[in-house]
Amino acid sequence: METPQPPRWATRLLHFFCTDHLLEEMEGDLAELFLQRVKLLGEKKARIQYIMDVLSLIRPVVLKKTKNEYSQSTFSSTMLRNYLTIAFRNLTRNKGYSFINIAGLAAGMAVAMLIGLWIYDELSFNQNYKNYDRIARVMENRNYDGEIGTLWSASPPLGDALRSQYSSNFKHILMASNPTRVILSTESTKLIQNGYYFEPGVAEMLSLTMLYGTHKGLNEPHSVLLSESMAKAFFGDSNPVGKLMKIENTLDVKVTGVYKDLPRNSDFNDMAFIAPWSLYLSSRKWIQKDAWWQNGFQAYVQVADHVNMIDVSKKIRDIKLKHCDKEEALAKPELFLFPMSQWRLYSEFKNGVSTGGRIQFVWIYAMIGIFVLVLACINFMNLSTARSEKRAKEVGVRKAIGSLQHQLISQFFSESLLVVAFSFALCILLVQLVLPFFNDIADKNVSIAWNNSLFWLVSIAFCLFTGLLAGSYPALYLSSFQPVNVLKGTFVAGRFSAIPRKVLVVGQFTVSIALIISTIIIFQQVQFSKDRPVGYSRDGLIMIETPTPDIHKHLDAIRYELKKTTTIVELSESLNPMTGISFTSNGYEWTGKETEQQASFATVYVDHEFGQTVGWQFKAGRDFSRKFATDSMGVVLNKTAADFMGLKDPIGKTIRQTAFGQTSIYHIVGVINDMIMESPYEPVKKTIYKINNGKGNFINVRINPVQSTRDALQTIETVLKKYDPDTPFAYKFVSNEYAQKFGEEERMGKLITFFSVLAIFISCLGLSGLASYIAEQRTKEIGIRKVLGASIFNLWALLSKDFVYLVLTAFIIATPIAWYFLNDWLQSYTYRTEISWWIFAVTGLGALLITLLTVSFQSIKAAFLNPVKSLRNE
Incomplete structure (x- = not known):
């Protein structure tokens, strides 16, 4: 028998660390002691005890050497190289788990980076202007039917009034x-473009980069500044x-400057040209320079460097109240400065106070980014701790020969950081591939700032943070193992270790389930609003701007020719588009009106054929008709306006309006169902439709449904060109314009869907790795059960049930959390859907199905x- x-x-190990003298004394004794223990304890336990004896002998030597090295340099280059070498070997030895870790972290980091780029774009909005923190627009709060409404417009004389009374508080005061x-x-060349008419000084205030000309270009009365892209479109390179061009086919102007195109993340990014404010006033005779009752214009200011914007805002509060007439004063107008820094993210007002706006999306996406990144880190922690028993002997040996706990922690952190480094490289590749798709969904133009040192500093900090977060629990957990228990073979993870x-x-799936519920409810809210009756027919209805x-x-x-060809059903003209209301009016009186009641109505100016064109729906009365000459002073009310007035039988009743020192008497010819012309999420405003006796800004055309849309558009273009050859033909489908009102919510839903899919992918990666490890741990148990007659279904149920319980627990936790936050989000919409029970049921079943798969x-x-293979070692 072999000895x-x-x-x-x-x-x-004994030969490597100990001196010759120690070997002569101890080696023989250890060998003899080993043989004695074999007889008493058996070979297996004797071998373990021998290891413990050797380690106890060499430990003082190694510990002394380690402490000396550590005192010289905590992290020497050799130590770091060894850490990384060991970390790399561990990754290559366990390729499947390494792939799961790297792919999961890369996906989480990619989500965080995409959201980070989106948030940076939002937070940096308008920061391209050097005077960003000193620029504001003058806005107005006024009483509307007992509530304070906020106007984003100003009156023509405001600029001169501010200059005469408060000039020392401002560096620039510009009407526009x-x-x-x-x-x-x-x-x-002829192009229809978007632009502004400004008072001189705008180029300096907005710190425009002038490629040609100077900031003083607008001082000339018939001048124009062009953006770089517009200058190239008209004049090449x-x-x-000094070149001449026309505005609106009638105004002759000279190009006095070209400014660099403004970035997309700025409020003036679509400003193709800037013309003088004086030219705007002279070409629109209806504007009265001293009319405080006229709104619909803008006032921008740059406060002086030595003053506080809040203090200046308080000073100018009553300037309009002091100048306006008695009727206007009843609305108690109060002016205030709204800083440029808040235009983008805090643009929603309620009762005269900013209540937020897009900032809610910033917070939502930031939380999603953090959660998805944490999901990826959880995968790393789970798989690292799950495989802890396989690393236990390594930790035991290291500790026994003198490794300090902080060195073990450093080792595991180095492994974590190496995984993060590989993940970051993969993350950059994923982000670069996904960015076009992401920009399309988010309506952005973000990109990786390769040449920006700040981006790389943030990325390095981001990687360090992620590495430390992902590696913290494994490092602290694995380094805490006791070497005696591990090397004796008595180490047991314990009943609570899992x-x-x-x-x-549970945390992973709680987040994933909550994201899925959020996606469903957001799309349900959008669809609920889309299904809301709009009060007219959008099919085949187009708008054409007529400058x-x-x-x-x-x-x-034009109407006669198009009808003769059966191209259209009807054509009409209106002052504002079908998807917006530009005017409000007040000063109305009617029978039964309370004396102190202040009433402001949205006002839409149309022609006699408007109702037939759009297909509005009558509740009472009739449409406008050219057969009745009195209809020039007739009005049509929407249902909200009729209900507000409290008129039981409104048809034929008169209403009186006193405005601008004149009194007009209108008679009600009809009442229609509410038409949604503004936000589909809010109640319809009380609206009065009046006959417009002058030029409209839009024509509305109902295409004949029997005609091909393509052929109809060609015919319409031909006829319009016949009478207005100098205006480019540009049309918009009302259905498309209406659909854009859901754009923000739809984008939010698509982005959350995108992030939800990635969250589920990351969670499933971790689940797959964990299931693989647990199956590997229970291989012998499975073999025994099969020998005893267990079926494949029994074994599948045995291995799957624990995960099912975890997902059900996550569902129970996620449901009330998701309901609370989404119910709060829905409260911001007056017209909103209800949260149905089936949403949670479908999500729970879906999560369960994904888990089982x-x-x-x-x-x-x-x-x-x-x-046989499972049990052969037994």
Whole structure:
């Protein structure tokens, strides 16, 4: 019989660390002691005890050496190289788990990076302007029917009033138009573009980069500044300063400057041209320079460097109240400065106070990014701690030969950071591939800032944070093992050792389930609003902007020709588009009105054919008709306006309006169902429809449904060109314009869907790895059960049930959390859906199905193993 031998590697350790004198004294004694223990304890326990004896002998030597090295340099280059070498070997030895860790972390980091780029784009909005923190627009709060409403517009005389009374508080005070779409033309090129009419000083205030000309270009009365892209469109690469062009086919102007295109994340990014405010006033005779009752214009200011914007805002509060007439004063107008820094994210007002806006999306996406990244880190923690028993002997040996706990922690952190480094490289690749799709969904133009040092500093900090977060629990957990228990073979993880892993899995699926519920409810809210009755027919209805008076002059001829060809059903003209209301009016009196009641009505100016064109729906009365000359002073009310007035039988009743020192009497000819012309999420405003006696800004055309849309558009273009050859033909489908009102919520839903899919993917990766490990641990148990007659289904159920319980627990936790936050989100919409029970049921079943599909692959694979292979070592 062969003589038992002690472990050869332990003897080699003794030779490596100990002196010759110590070897002569101890080696023989250890060998003799080993043989005695074999007879008493058996070979297996004797070998373990021999290892413990050797380690106890060499430990003082190694510990002394380690402490000396550590005192010289905590992290020497050799130590770091060894850490990384060991970390790399561990990764290559366990390729499947390494892939899960790296892929999961890369996906989580990619989500966090995409959201980070989106948030940076939002937070940096308008920061391209050097005076960003000193620029504001003048806005107005006024009483509307007992509530304070906020106007984003100003009156024409406001600029002069501010300059005369508070000039020392401002560096710039500039009156301006709203964004205006006009025809820009030269002899060879005609384009409809968006631009502004500004008082001189805008180029300095907005710190425009002038490529040609100077900031003083607008000082000339018939001048125009062009954006770089517009200058190229009209004049190529040559210097256009001094060249002549026309605005609206009638205003001759000279190019006095070209400014660099403004970035997309700025409020003036679509500003193709800037023309003088004085030119705007002279070309629109209806504007009264001293009319405080006229709104619909803009006032921008840059406060002086030595003053506080809040203090200035308080000073100018009553300037309009002091100048306006008695009727206007009843609305108690109060002006205030709204800083540029808040235009983008805090643009929603309620009762005169900013209540937020897009900032809620910033917070939502930031939380999603954090949660998804944490999910990825949970995968790393789960798999690292799950495989802890396989690393236990390594930790035991290291500790026994003198490794300090902080060195073990450093070792595990180095492994974590190496995984993060590989994950970050994969993350960059994923982000670069996904960015076009992401930009399309988010309506952004973000990109990786390769040349930005700040980006790389943030990325390095991000990687360190992720590495430390992902590696913290494994490092602290694994380094705490006791070497005596591990090397004696008495180490047992304990009945509660799996609890942290179960908690982490529950946390993962809680987040994933909550995201899925959020996605469903967001899309349900959008669909609920889309299904809301709009009060007219959008099918085949188009809007065509008419910047010149030529179409208005020949409107009857155009209508006749298009109807003659059966191209259209009807055509009408209106002052505002079908998807927006531009005017409000007050000063109305009617029978039964309370004396102190202040009433403000949205006002839509139309022609007689408007109702037939759009297909509005009457509750009472009739449509406007050219057969009745009195209809020029007739009005149509929507249901909300009629209910507000409290008129039981409104048809034929008169209402009186006193405005601008004149009194007009209108008679009610009809009442229609509410038409949604603004936000589909809010109640319809009380609206009065009046006959417009002048030029409209839009024509509305109902295409004949029997005609091909393509052919109909070609015919409409031909007829319009006949009467207005200088205006480019541009049309918009009302259905498309209406659909854009859901854009923000739909984008939010799509992005959350995208992130939810990635969250589920990450969670399933971790679940798959964990299921694989548990199946590997229970291989012998599975073999025994198969020998005893267990079926494949029994084994599948055995391995799957624990995960099912975890997902059900996550569902129970996620449901009330998701309901609470989504119910709170829905409260911001006046017109909103209800949260139905089936949403939670479908989500729970979906999560359960995904879990079973993920776990079943590993479970069935383990169940099909040959029990002979599983039990042969026994």
